[in-house]
Amino acid sequence: MNKQQIIDKVFTKTYYIGEAKKQENPLSKIIQASKDESDILGDYFDEALNEINFYAQKRLVEVIIxxxxxxxxxQRPKKEEITKCVDRLLGDYMVEYISYKWLSDNGYNVDPTEKDQALDRLKNSICALAPKVRRRAAEMGI
Structure with a gap:
């Protein structure tokens, strides 16, 4: 997964949201993210990635940045199939998280449901990659 691809998807998503909001209220603040805001979006990107990296390490899954x-x-057998799915879900979550943070920080009341659902799907996939024996031992406190 490529960081720039995720940021480009955020640009696209916020562009369409901004265009829709302009029709409702032409005087509304511009909410379309652009390359000028790359530093801010990069901070949001790092926040989301830190959260996922912490969660993944608890599940014995490694996130290489x-x-x-x-x-x-x-280390799970047949991990290639699951890893492709996790990559897509991680990308989806990153786009949702960054978009949510951008819109929220710019004064728009945004429902966090999509972001939370994307996080839940990603966490479920990470759990599928975690070795079951180690996970069960951790649950037992071993």
């Missing part, structure tokens, strides 16, 4: 990409690895 480089300058340009994010990769999820696991």
């Amino acid at each position: 480089t300058e340009d990409s994010i990769e999820i690895t696991s």
Whole structure:
């Protein structure tokens, strides 16, 4: 997964939301994110990634972060199929989280339901990658 692809999706999402809001109220504040706000969006990106990385480490899943990409690895057998799904869900969550933060910080009352649902789907997929024996031992306090 590529960081710039996620940010580009945020640009697209906020563009369409902004266009829809302009029809409702032409005097509304501009909510469309652009490259000028890349630093702010990068901070939101890091916040979301830190949350997921912490959760993934508890589940014995590793999130490898480089300058340009994010990769999820696991020791689980047949992990390739699940990892593709987790990559897509991670991308979806990142877009929802960054968009939510951007809109909220710019004074728009945004329902966090989509962001929360994206997080739940991602956490469920990460749990599917976690080795069951270790997870069960952790639940038992071993």
